[in-house]
Amino acid sequence: MKFEVMTPLGFSVRTSEDYWQRIVLKHPDIADLQELVEQALAAPDEVRCSRQDAAVFLFYLSRAPNRWVVSVARRLNGDGFLITAYQTDAIKEGELLWPR
Numbered sequence: 001m002k003f004e005v006m007t008p009l010g011f012s013v014r015t016s017e018d019y020w021q022r023i024v025l026k027h028p029d030i031a032d033l034q035e036l037v038e039q040a041l042a043a044p045d046e047v048r049c050s051r052q053d054a055a056v057f058l059f060y061l062s063r064a065p066n067r068w069v070v071s072v073a074r075r076l077n078g079d080g081f082l083i084t085a086y087q088t089d090a091i092k093e094g095e096l097l098w099p100r
Contacts, residue, residue, distance in 0.1 A: 056083065
């Protein structure tokens with residue numbers, strides 16, 4: 001297991017080393033930001049529910065003005081799994097679940 005983090009929504013999110021490497025291949029700019037990815041899950045600035053899938057949550061952590069680290073997780077049968085993580089300059093639409 002690479003990491004497991006409890007979210008403020010009451011479920012934990014985990015990922016394996018192998019899956020983390022897949023994420024880094026797709027988003028190389030996130031390779032050195034594991035700590036921020038975990039922080040986004042544990043203490044996000046806001047959390048939104050995906051518009052396409054109610055079991056997918058986007059955890060946003062502000063990194064700089066108009067720049068966020070996003071950790072995307074799926075909750076399935078009470079367990080949370082990291083889907084992807086990336087940096088963005090825009091917050092996606094979706095129901096706001098956790099304002100900070």
